[in-house]
Amino acid sequence: MLVESSMMALGTIAPDFTLLDTRSNNYKSLSDLQSDKGTVVLFICNHCPYVHHVNQKLIEMAHHYISKGIAFIAISSNNIETHPQDGPEQMRDTAQKLGYPFAYLYDESQEVAKAYKAECTPDFYLFDNQMRCFYRGRFDATRPGTGSQATGVDLSNALDLLLLQKEGPKHQYPSMGCNIKWK
Numbered sequence: 001m002l003v004e005s006s007m008m009a010l011g012t013i014a015p016d017f018t019l020l021d022t023r024s025n026n027y028k029s030l031s032d033l034q035s036d037k038g039t040v041v042l043f044i045c046n047h048c049p050y051v052h053h054v055n056q057k058l059i060e061m062a063h064h065y066i067s068k069g070i071a072f073i074a075i076s077s078n079n080i081e082t083h084p085q086d087g088p089e090q091m092r093d094t095a096q097k098l099g100y101p102f103a104y105l106y107d108e109s110q111e112v113a114k115a116y117k118a119e120c121t122p123d124f125y126l127f128d129n130q131m132r133c134f135y136r137g138r139f140d141a142t143r144p145g146t147g148s149q150a151t152g153v154d155l156s157n158a159l160d161l162l163l164l165q166k167e168g169p170k171h172q173y174p175s176m177g178c179n180i181k182w183k
Contacts, residue, residue: 005175006117007136010168014041014131015115019075019105022091033103034131035071038162040155041125043118043180045076045086046094050177051122053144054152055098058122061152062101065159072102077113078121078181086181113180120177126158134158134168138175 018029033039042058044051062072078086088106095104107113116125126135135158142148158169 003120003177003179005123005137006119007172007174008117008125008133010133010136010172012133014039014125014127014133015112017075017105017107017112017115019107019112020088021103022088022106023095023100023104025092028103028105030073030131033071033073034127035069036129037069038129038134038159039071039073039127039131040065040159041073041075041116041127043077043113043116043121043123044074045078045083045121045178045181046090047078047083047085048121048178049144050120053142054122054139054150057150057152058139059099059101061156065156066101068163070159070163073105074100074102075105075107075112075118076121077107077110077118079110079183080108081183083181110180110183118180120175120179122177123175124155126155126162128162134162135172137172141173143176 021028080087128134140151
């Protein structure tokens with residue numbers, strides 16, 4: 001089911017968490033992974049065609065901005081009883097196969113998704129050096145099945161503004177994708 005993100009209020013402090021990192025099989029907290037320059041928290045999953053659409057550009061973008069000191073943290077919160085392909089082992093396989101340069105955390109209780117008011121995959125949140133919400137919303141305006149390639153222009157614009165210590169984008173649009181599969 002196609003849904004839009006709920007758009008966390010700008011300035012909101014990033015909710016803390018400690019979750020299983022499926023890549024390392026260790027628990028990692030927000031404070032373990034965040035950056036003092038900026039942190040992107042993104043909700044994704046293995047099966048969503050909207051995530052598949054942005055994956056390659058997302059990986060490219062993450063490499064670029066990680067080199068500038070930005071942290072990326074991916075979280076999957078889907079119910080694996082109804083969507084077993086989104087389970088921790090499958091997440092680890094996907095992260096390795098695609099070469100995710102970021103932690104891929106499993107939110108089994110779905111409490112983290114609820115704390116962030118995440119509604120869909122993918123859903124993006126950018127926090128500043130004080131962990132205040134600077135940007136939330138879409139990667140770009142492209143969608144799967146339209147013949148358009150993902151660019152990440154909306155998120156990269158916000159990242160550039162953050163790194164330049166300017167104000168966030170005036171117009172921020174909700175992300176759109178598959179709904180999180182709630183228990």
